[in-house]
Amino acid sequence: MKISAQEEYGLRCLVQLASVTNGETLTLPQIAELEGISQSNAGKLMWLLNKSGFVKATRGTKGGYSLARPADEIYLSEVIKVLDDDEIEGHCGSYTGVLDSCVHTGDCGIRSVIVGLHEIVQNALSNVTLSQLVGTEKKVDERFHRIQRMAQ
Amino acid sequence: MKISAQEEYGLRCLVQLASVTNGETLTLPQIAELEGISQSNAGKLMWLLNKSGFVKATRGTKGGYSLARPADEIYLSEVIKVLDDDEIEGHCGSYTGVLDSCVHTGDCGIRSVIVGLHEIVQNALSNVTLSQLVGTEKKVDERFHRIQRMAQ
DNA sequence: TCTAATCTTGACTGAAAAGTAAAGATTTGA
DNA sequence: TCAAATCTTTACTTTTCAGTCAAGATTAGA
Numbered sequence: 210m211k212i213s214a215q216e217e218y219g220l221r222c223l224v225q226l227a228s229v230t231n232g233e234t235l236t237l238p239q240i241a242e243l244e245g246i247s248q249s250n251a252g253k254l255m256w257l258l259n260k261s262g263f264v265k266a267t268r269g270t271k272g273g274y275s276l277a278r279p280a281d282e283i284y285l286s287e288v289i290k291v292l293d294d295d296e297i298e299g300h301c302g303s304y305t306g307v308l309d310s311c312v313h314t315g316d317c318g319i320r321s322v323i324v325g326l327h328e329i330v331q332n333a334l335s336n337v338t339l340s341q342l343v344g345t346e347k348k349v350d351e352r353f354h355r356i357q358r359m360a361q
Numbered sequence: 362m363k364i365s366a367q368e369e370y371g372l373r374c375l376v377q378l379a380s381v382t383n384g385e386t387l388t389l390p391q392i393a394e395l396e397g398i399s400q401s402n403a404g405k406l407m408w409l410l411n412k413s414g415f416v417k418a419t420r421g422t423k424g425g426y427s428l429a430r431p432a433d434e435i436y437l438s439e440v441i442k443v444l445d446d447d448e449i450e451g452h453c454g455s456y457t458g459v460l461d462s463c464v465h466t467g468d469c470g471i472r473s474v475i476v477g478l479h480e481i482v483q484n485a486l487s488n489v490t491l492s493q494l495v496g497t498e499k500k501v502d503e504r505f506h507r508i509q510r511m512a513q
Numbered sequence: 514t515c516t517a518a519t520c521t522t523g524a525c526t527g528a529a530a531a532g533t534a535a536a537g538a539t540t541t542g543a
Numbered sequence: 544t545c546a547a548a549t550c551t552t553t554a555c556t557t558t559t560c561a562g563t564c565a566a567g568a569t570t571a572g573a
Contacts, residue, residue, distance in 0.1 A: 214452040245464035269540025312397035318494030342470030421570025
């Protein structure tokens with residue numbers, strides 16, 4: 210029951226975008242530097258977040274990424290759903306539909322546990338928006354210092 | 362944020378043991394059959410569960426596995442902790458201690474989300490015992506039919 | 514004591530997730 | 544138009560997780 214790398218870094222990147230002033234963008238190299246991951250890796254995450262409508266991407270000089278919607282309207286539950294393929298999966302098939310491909314036919318105790326946990330987690334995440342994570346993320350000054358150093 | 366195979370099948374095997382009458386045991390082939398996994402795989406899980414004190418194992422003819430404690434005193438939270446290495450892990454290090462090996466120094470928003478989720482899940486699981494999952498698991502008759510067929 | 518049934522252990526194999534690399538496409542501005 | 548900056552896409556490599564295999568150790572019972 211661990212958060213996946215995709216979920217964790219996807220969220221982190223969004224929080225970075227949520228913490229720049231409105232209208233500004235962050236480029237791939239900037240995001241990568243801020244999160245301590247490679248540019249390739251960041252690129253893959255941002256591509257996914259763009260595809261699923263959380264960020265806008267603009268190419269070319271002066272391009273970069275920005276949130277597609279206000280940070281206080283993006284709930285962590287939506288983000289996690291996308292980064293997690295939106296399935297309740299066990300290891301003998303998906304619990305979203307009917308389990309008929311394994312020995313655990315019909316309802317079983319474990320099924321209700323897995324589905325229950327999924328609901329609890331989703332519910333908790335549906336009470337938190339990106340904007341609530343900004344600021345605690347790290348000191349704003351420090352962030353800008355890093356970006357400025359990069360720009361030189 | 363998915364349950365791992367080890368967690369899921371570890372729990373499943375314990376529920377099977379919880380559902381046999383007191384004093385009886387289940388052998389590796391029986392457990393494997395009931396859960397639809399290989400004997401090797403079941404062996405590994407049971408070894409882990411034995412090592413961490415949830416089951417007793419006896420070797421030799423008439424041997425097998427049984428719960429080491431009453432089913433209504435085994436909480437899912439304990440089981441998951443063991444099957445999950447008892448760590449709150451993100452992907453830039455453990456959140457149990459201090460994060461000093463990555464760019465996310467000090468407290469960050471994501472950290473509180475991950476730790477918070479972990480607490481919510483543990484809390485939910487600490488309200489469920491193995492015995493509460495017995496019976497819903499599958500019809501008892503069906504289970505015994507399978508075991509009896511194997512014995513022939 | 515011997516054999517069959519059973520758990521135990523460590524090495525091996527395969528699959529899935531994570532991360533990397535490089536070439537392509539688009540845009541801005543000179 | 545051209546070059547530089549930027550995102551996009553696909554293929555590849557590495558690492559981690561899951562699962563398998565086979566030999567070993569222990570026990571019960573004949």
